[in-house]
Amino acid sequence: MSGRSSIDSLRQLSPVSDAEAAAVFDAGREELLAGVTRLPLGRPDRRHATRRRRPLVLALALVVVLGTAAAAWAVLHGSPARETTSVQCLILGSDATIPSTSGDPAHDCAVDWKREFGTAPPPLAAYDNSLGGVTVIPRSQKPQKGWKPLRSQDVALIQLQDSLDDYINGLNSSCLGSGAATNLAESKLAEFGFTGWTVAVRSPGPSSTSLPTPKMKAGGKKAAPTQSLSETRTCVSADIVDPTTQSVTLIPVGVATGPKTTFEKLADKLRPLTQSCESLPAAVASVRAAAGDLGLSESARTYDLNAVTDNSLRCASIYETVGGTIFVTVRGPRA
Amino acid sequence: MGDGVAERRERFEAVYRQLYAPICGYALRRVRHPEDAAEVIAETFATLWRRFDACPQGGELRPWLFGVARRVIANQRRGERRRSALGERLAANTDWTAFETARPDDGTSTLARAFTALKESDRQLLSLVAWEGLTTEEIAVALGTNRATVRLRLHRARRRLLEALDKKTGAQGLIRLTGGEEHEWT
Numbered sequence: 001m002s003g004r005s006s007i008d009s010l011r012q013l014s015p016v017s018d019a020e021a022a023a024v025f026d027a028g029r030e031e032l033l034a035g036v037t038r039l040p041l042g043r044p045d046r047r048h049a050t051r052r053r054r055p056l057v058l059a060l061a062l063v064v065v066l067g068t069a070a071a072a073w074a075v076l077h078g079s080p081a082r083e084t085t086s087v088q089c090l091i092l093g094s095d096a097t098i099p100s101t102s103g104d105p106a107h108d109c110a111v112d113w114k115r116e117f118g119t120a121p122p123p124l125a126a127y128d129n130s131l132g133g134v135t136v137i138p139r140s141q142k143p144q145k146g147w148k149p150l151r152s153q154d155v156a157l158i159q160l161q162d163s164l165d166d167y168i169n170g171l172n173s174s175c176l177g178s179g180a181a182t183n184l185a186e187s188k189l190a191e192f193g194f195t196g197w198t199v200a201v202r203s204p205g206p207s208s209t210s211l212p213t214p215k216m217k218a219g220g221k222k223a224a225p226t227q228s229l230s231e232t233r234t235c236v237s238a239d240i241v242d243p244t245t246q247s248v249t250l251i252p253v254g255v256a257t258g259p260k261t262t263f264e265k266l267a268d269k270l271r272p273l274t275q276s277c278e279s280l281p282a283a284v285a286s287v288r289a290a291a292g293d294l295g296l297s298e299s300a301r302t303y304d305l306n307a308v309t310d311n312s313l314r315c316a317s318i319y320e321t322v323g324g325t326i327f328v329t330v331r332g333p334r335a
Numbered sequence: 336m337g338d339g340v341a342e343r344r345e346r347f348e349a350v351y352r353q354l355y356a357p358i359c360g361y362a363l364r365r366v367r368h369p370e371d372a373a374e375v376i377a378e379t380f381a382t383l384w385r386r387f388d389a390c391p392q393g394g395e396l397r398p399w400l401f402g403v404a405r406r407v408i409a410n411q412r413r414g415e416r417r418r419s420a421l422g423e424r425l426a427a428n429t430d431w432t433a434f435e436t437a438r439p440d441d442g443t444s445t446l447a448r449a450f451t452a453l454k455e456s457d458r459q460l461l462s463l464v465a466w467e468g469l470t471t472e473e474i475a476v477a478l479g480t481n482r483a484t485v486r487l488r489l490h491r492a493r494r495r496l497l498e499a500l501d502k503k504t505g506a507q508g509l510i511r512l513t514g515g516e517e518h519e520w521t
Contacts, residue, residue, distance in 0.1 A: 028427070
C-alpha cells in the first residue's frame with residue numbers, strides 16, 4: 001500500500017459485511033427475539049460475587065446487622081410489582097435475575113442462592129423496588145428509599161406465564177397457528193382463573209410496531225391462520241402477558257426447521273410425564289431421570305429444576321421454559 | 336408484568352431489528368466459528384433486554400451494544416465459553432450456504448498481513464473505525480473510556496499500522512480512515 005488510501009482499504013479487510021452476516025443468522029432472527037424477550041427482566045445474570053469474596057462480604061453484612069435494627073414492615077398487597085414473574089436477587093454482592101417460581105420471592109432467591117453457592121443464604125426480604133419489579137436483599141440490609149415490603153407475587157400469574165411459554169405443552173411445544181394458539185391461551189387463562197382477559201394475535205411479519213390484531217375477548221372469534229413462509233414456518237410461539245391491560249398478546253415468530261435442540265428433546269421426553277398423575281417427589285425423580293438421559297445435570301447448571309409444593313393440586317404439573325438456561329418447574333402435592 | 340410491558344417489548348423490538356445486522360456483522364467479523372458468533376449475538380441481545388431500561392439511548396446505544404458484544408467475545412476467549420439455549424438455537428439455524436458465500440478472502444494482502452500483525456487492542460480500535468464506522472466519541476462509548484484516551488490510542492494504533500506497512504512495502508504515506516468523522520493518518 002502506498003500513498004493515500006481511503007477507508008475502503010481497511011474496510012475491504014472486513015471479513016463479512018453486516019448484510020452478509022445477518023443473512024447467515026437470518027433464519028433464527030425471530031426465534032431469538034422471542035427467546036430474548038422471554039428472559040426475566042433486570043440485570044444480566046450471573047453472579048458477580050465469588051466464593052472468595054464472601055468472607056469479606058459476610059463481615060460487612062455482619063456490621064450492617066449490628067448497626068441496623070430490624071424493622072418490622074407491613075405487608076404490601078395490590079402492588080404492580082406483585083404482578084410480575086421474575087425477581088432480582090441482590091444478595092451479598094451477587095446480582096441475579098431469575099424467573100419466579102413459588103410466589104415467594106425471598107424463597108425463590110434463597111433456592112437459587114443455595115443452588116449457586118451450595119450454602120444457605122442469610123435471611124432475605126422482598127421489596128417492591130418502585131421500578132415495577134421485585135428485588136430481594138438480605139433482611140439485615142436497609143432497603144433503598146422508596147422500596148416497599150412485598151410478601152408474595154401472584155402465583156396464578158406465574159403459572160400462566162410458565163404454561164404459555166412451556167415447551168412441553170405450551171406455545172413452544174409445536175408450531176401453532178393463530179387459532180390453536182388463541183385456544184391454548186384462552187384455556188390457560190381459564191385454568192388459572194383469569195376472567196375477562198383479552199387475547200390478541202399480533203400481525204405476522206417484520207413490522208413489529210403494529211398494534212396487535214385481531215383482538216378478541218377470551219372465548220370469542222378466532223384469528224385467521226398465520227401465513228407460511230417458504231423457508232421458515234411461522235409459529236405463534238411468543239407471548240406478552242400484561243396484567244395492567246388484562247391481555248395476552250400472541251406473537252407469530254418465524255421458525256426455521258432444523259435439528260432439535262437439547263431443550264426440545266427434553267420437552268419430548270417430559271411430555272409423557274404430564275399425561276400421568278404423579279406426586280411432586282415422583283415427578284421430580286422422573287424429570288431428573290429424563291434430563292439425565294440427555295446428559296443434563298443440575299449440578300453442572302445445564303438446567304435448573306425447581307420443585308414447588310402445592311398440596312391443592314392432585315397431580316404434579318411440569319413446565320419447561322428456556323431463558324439463559326433451561327428451567328423445569330415441577331409443582332405438585334407432596335404425596 | 337407491570338406497567339408498559341407491551342410498550343417496552345415493542346421498543347426493544349424496534350431496536351433489535353435496527354441493530355440485528357450490525358451485531359451479527361460485529362460478531363462474525365471477530366469470531367471465526369458461526370456457533371461462537373451465534374452465542375455472542377444471543378448473549379448481546381439478552382444483555383440488552385435485561386438492561387434495556389438502564390442502557391444508553393439514542394446514538395450511544397449502538398456503540399454501547401458493540402461494547403457488550405466485545406465483552407462477550409472477551410469472555411469466550413478467556414475460556415468462559417458457555418452455550419446458552421438461545422445461542423444454541425440460533426446456531427442451529429445457521430445458513431451455512433450464506434456463511435460459505437460470505438467467507439473472507441485469504442487475507443494475504445500486504446495490508447491484511449500488516450493489520451493481522453498488530454496487537455489485539457490496536458486491531459480492535461482500527462476495526463471499530465473501519466468496519467463499524469464509529470467516531471472517536473462512539474468508540475469511547477464502546478470501550479467505556481473517554482474520548483481523549485481513544486484519540487491517543489487511535490493515533491498510536493495507526494502509527495503502528497503504518498510502521499508495519501513500511502516494513503513490508505517501504506511505503507510512506509497517509510492513510511485516511513473515515514467513519515462518521517475523519518481520522519487523519521500522519
